[in-house]
Amino acid sequence: MLDDRAKLLMKALVERYIADGQPVGSRTLSKASGLDLSPATIRNVMSDLEDMGLIASPHTSAGRVPTARGYRLFVDTMLTVQRDGLQPPELVAEQPQKVIANAAQLLSNLSQFVGVVLAPRRASVLHHIEFLRLSERRVLVIIVSPDGDVQNRVLFTEVDYTQSQLVEAANYLNAHYAGLAFEQVRDRLAGEVERLRAEIATLMQAAVSIDAQAGQPAGEVVISGERNLLAVSDFSSDMRNLRRAFDLFEQKTQLLRLLDVSSRAEGVRIFIGGESSVVPIEELSVVSAPYEVDGQVVGTLGVIGPTRMPYDRMIQIVDITSKLVSNALSRPR
Template sequence: MSRHNPDAELNERAQHLLKVMVRRYIRDGQPLGSRTLTRESGLDVSPATIRNVMADLEELGSVWSPHTSAGRVPTDKGYRFFVDSLLTVQGLDAEAVRKSDLQLTGGQSPDALVDSASNLLSGLTRLAGVVTLPRHVTRSLRHVEFLPLSDRRVLAILVLNEHEVENRIVHTDRDYTQAELQQVANFLNGEFAGRGVDQVREELLRSMEQDKERMNALMASVIELGGKVFDSDAEAEHEDYVVAGQTNLMEFQELSNVDKLRSLFEAFTEKRDILHVLDRCLAADGVQIFIGEESGYRVFDGCSLVTSPYSAEGEVLGVLGVIGPTRMEYDRVIPIVDMTAKLLGSALNQSH
């Protein structure tokens, strides 16, 4: 005797029960049994009927039982169906929007705005807020200076755009005198001042491909020092992100064991995995959600990332979002992430 076909699309009753289960589990973090679901659902059906529907949902992979005698909890697949098909996004409180707008005001430096945005995300969602630094904004070279250090190291002082100053230490193949460094700086400033950093890098790379034996000593020095200062790997060090509210994750039981917290905090520190996930969102249109294993990184199993790119002057500059447990309040988090992305983009427009 066959029961319901678990491969069929979820009927209205199953969708309603899944929605009730997910919302209740997000709120309490406890498995739900059939009696609780019967009471919470408002459906005029017996617990036995509820159990049959739950069995079908389990066969579909939308729910699972942590223990034989316990109730059921949503799976990543169940959350995905909930987010895509059953979620009703909350409207934002006007006062919260006003306060957020005040926190992200134009006139701050891009770094300060990014820091404010990460704290805003963390404060409003009580999760971990992450924001990548603006990485695709045009960065123009205004001036460069070099200072010799010990152990074949040189300090490069870069003035970018109008008033951004960056210091980079490069390791060289030989020691340079202050006079040699001044010559190199004079050449770079004369040739490249006012040009985009990407253009400078491309021009230096083209020069590196020329016959090195035909280069004079000055050009050889320009290629070595300039190539390292404007190297894409050096630039990548500044294409980073800031994070706020990591300790908020300790409040969730499913993330609070020592091993899980250690791996998450290592991911925040090493940054590579998080950056790879965020980079995938640069071309996204609006809010994007990774639930559990969808991120492609085991360290984020049991976590969800809600992200959105942010733009200024029509150009995507970076990505922001929150990281939290899969049972986060998606209806609250999604509009907060969307709002913060728009406010940050607007503030960056004003700062330029």
């Protein structure tokens, strides 16, 4: 636990470092905090904060910088968000894809960092399905969507089905469930298991349960403003960190995981690099919030920037943009 003096000094150090990007020394901290303390007293407090893992001393400077743990303490207990009348333009209620793209650009323009939006998942509909026996207890499931998109997945089964059994199961699904969403197919199959032969029912249930991977693709990640990181001194001084950041955007897999975690929480969340495996790059932080369509959370959006970002302003930008997207995508009442 920190006493009030240590909290004030910690808060002043983080704010000064965010503003200047330079390690903060005891003399600078004395002026920034407004406390009438001797340099020796401030150095003792900073030493205690360093022992607690909240700040660190770069080798090239006598000053201190916040650690991931220090940033977490700051955003959780010391950050006050001032509503400074931020007035972003409204997002016009048009095609969802356009709203999502505009939102990513808006986040980037307002933050001067990277705007990222996880688009809603597309509803998956069964148009046609086939099963092909590959080997003992291995079945290839071929799912065709109404727009002609083909998804293939290998299904490992508990029993060894013959090809004639697989054809029978596919014919039944195509005859009775074509045109329905996979969720509807799952619900109906659950109620019809007693009327179907048990082994075929199990196969069909297993097939439609893989729609989270095949029939229902994850929402698209829309990114805007990656080049803004080129102007951030934290990255321009070390191109390795910048390349790692761009690799993250290129792969998008980690971003999907991160944004999916964000969608399960209410309100704005802050992920600080180096704090956990969620954000794999120590120099990056993410401020995110879910957005809704007609009261149901369908996606997430956020800002990605350096850990040395003005969190109070980023929270405002993300919070307001999530509300704008929710309003633009929701049907008129």
